[in-house]
Amino acid sequence: EAGVVQSPRYKIIEKKQPVAFWCNPISGHNTLYWYRQNLGQGPELLIRYENEEAVDDSQLPKDRFSAERLKGVDSTLKIQPAELGDSAVYLCASSFLTSSGRGEEQFFGPGTRLTVL
């Protein structure tokens, strides 16, 4: 069974340029997460979707970051314009949320390593 797929794996851009990341979760998983992981730190949640609804985006810098999950499957995360401090690994994860609200294990994709010059 395929895991979480992300693309691109690496991206190098100059500051002020836009960039987009794509994620395809594990089939059947209704919950999707975008995390950012800075060097030497653990992943930090940016946004969480339950189906197509963003249920927690409190950590998403909304002035430059946007995300969407059309049809409750694939998702894209966009940064416009990128800043030097956005250099990090952007991880997508998915899980299955039961009707009782209990979440199961989160599975992570390989991440997109962004370098902003």
Next chain:
Amino acid sequence: RKEVEQDPGPFNVPEGATVAFNCTYSNSASQSFFWYRQDCRKEPKLLMSVYSSGNEDGRFTAQLNRASQYISLLIRDSKLSDSATYLCVVNPPGGYNKLIFGAGTRLAVHP
């Protein structure tokens, strides 16, 4: 104070050694606890959940002390393949699917 704190290490141990990591969390009402493993330049993967009664999976033992708000991971008979970063993860109250990650503890097992 960070929500989840870990000693960053690195812990350098020889093969066969026993090594223990601790982690503290700030929210006493946190619901669930986990250890994730992250290899260099790879994604995190769930190693084990941590239950109040403690749990063991082969050479790995996890313990939870709610009174002191700390979680531990014990690795016995360390293997070279155990070299990785171990992330302590906490599920805060009210957010079944929200995970708060510590910065991780690096383990290097040498021959």
